[in-house]
Amino acid sequence: MPIVPFVLLHNRLTYQGRKYKIRIDRLQLPNGKEGEYEYIVHPGAAMVVPVTAEGKLVMIKQYRFAVQRYLLEFPAGTLEPAEDPETTIKREIEEETGYRAHSWQKLGAFFLCPGYSDEIIHVYLAKDLERLAEQPPGDEDEDITVQLYDRSQIEDLIHTDSPTLVDSKSITAWHMALPYLQS
């Protein structure tokens, strides 16, 4: 740990996007030099590892335009302004999966891409699931299908030669949830 910390000298917004902004901070470094660092200002997000009474994990498959393919993920959503993460994820799980969860446990939080974004993701474990709808309402422009997996299947989806589960936040949340799941 340096004795002289990083000191923020000034900052400016360089881009106002639809979902987030880009900011450049000018910092004084521990070695006395100055540097400019560019990153995304993100409102934060929440996600959930939902487990049915039968021990099945509830995941969603959706098209991710940035990588131009369908990805398998745990349900997640971006926080609305001033929203509590638990409120966000209780709404998202119903919209994306058609399940309502009656038992919630916070597992922690992590940074998604601290090299260029301040996004923090809050992680929950949800149990005692109630099926609200055969087909979740979703967002009409989203194209989401719900898929249920056993614990061992999740590991296979990560560790095979052609893995299906290649979403960092979902693998992170899965690892955080493991001590709380029955094997």
Next chain:
Amino acid sequence: MPIVPFVLLHNRLTYQGRKYKIRIDRLQLPNGKEGEYEYIVHPGAAMVVPVTAEGKLVMIKQYRFAVQRYLLEFPAGTLEPAEDPETTIKREIEEETGYRAHSWQKLGAFFLCPGYSDEIIHVYLAKDLERLAEQPPGDEDEDITVQLYDRSQIEDLIHTDSPTLVDSKSITAWHMALPYLQS
């Protein structure tokens, strides 16, 4: 899976940053509507889980300006133009840790934040480490310290109430590496 795929109608760059660009794609959705999606165009990255002969994991602690704190991470680096990920990570491990690895295994790749970036991270396991320098050369503007941990310590760093290991890519790479580590 929809029968009608997402169709790219056109795209435009909306921001040219220092490290990456922002692009907006206009897509035709499976429901026939059109939508615009904004994301970061990233060159991709490579990272490594390095293991010493004694079974210690080599990690780095560095200041992440975007989240304004020090984070514990596995060594990683952004690909230079047209660079092979293995070339990138072989350079980065030496610069960041002062170790050279003589045994390399590719574990796979994952998407870091597919909601708003096309970044893919290639993951390697490195063994047969040779200590090149007591103090790694690093980048003079980076403020990196090298830290060695046992396997059980890594789990503690993730699963305690006040976790130190909160970097998504590092937890993801750790989970991918687990089947290849001796317990």
